[in-house]
Amino acid sequence: MEQNNKLLAELTNCEELVWDALVEGDIATDEKMLHADFLGVYSTGFATRDEHSGQLDDGPTVTRYKLTGHRVMRLGRDHAVLSYRADFLRAGRQASEAMYVSSIWQRGPDGWRNVFSQDTTARE
Numbered sequence: 001m002e003q004n005n006k007l008l009a010e011l012t013n014c015e016e017l018v019w020d021a022l023v024e025g026d027i028a029t030d031e032k033m034l035h036a037d038f039l040g041v042y043s044t045g046f047a048t049r050d051e052h053s054g055q056l057d058d059g060p061t062v063t064r065y066k067l068t069g070h071r072v073m074r075l076g077r078d079h080a081v082l083s084y085r086a087d088f089l090r091a092g093r094q095a096s097e098a099m100y101v102s103s104i105w106q107r108g109p110d111g112w113r114n115v116f117s118q119d120t121t122a123r124e
Contacts, residue, residue, distance in 0.1 A: 008072040011082040011105050014112045015067065019086075025060040027053050035106060035113040042119050063089040078107040079115075085122060098122035 014033060021030040030053040040047035055061050065088035074080050083102040090097065104116040 004072060004074075007074070007080055008070055008082070011072055011080060011103075011112065012067070012070055012084075014105060014114070015082055015084070015101075015103060018114065019062065019065050019067070019088075022056070022062040023060055023065065025056050027056045030056060033112075033114055035115040038113075038115055038117075040117045040119075043121060060091050063091050063093075065089075075104065080105055086119075098124065 017029060018033050020026070021033070031049060034049040034052060036049060038047075038049040038052065040052055065086055067084050067086050070082065070084045072080055072082050081102055081104045083100065085098060086101050087096055087098045089095075099122050100120045102118050103114050105112045106115045
């Protein structure tokens with residue numbers, strides 16, 4: 001159980017770095033945290049790492065966020081999935097949104113990198 005708590009803390013920190021990059025418009029951090037072969041599955045379609053970080057070309061895309069309900073599951077020695085609920089406000093919008101996110105992380109020589117992420121709109 002202690003190992004899962006440590007893994008949960010590590011991956012939550014990694015996930016928050018991605019969200020912080022969206023708030024700060026930080027393309028370099030976004031690219032660093034996403035694996036070169038990253039695949040995002042969203043309501044708008046698929047996205048590569050370049051497309052994910054490219055959304056920051058015009059600045060921050062999120063004003064604020066809160067992540068809750070974190071769960072982690074090991075998928076192997078160097079892979080795990082982090083799932084959680086995200087409540088957030090997109091830049092330039094008035095209404096907050098909520099979604100459930102599952103992100104698969106891979107541990108490599110330079111740390112954890114997000115290889116896959118899927119968002120599901122939350123029903124209130």
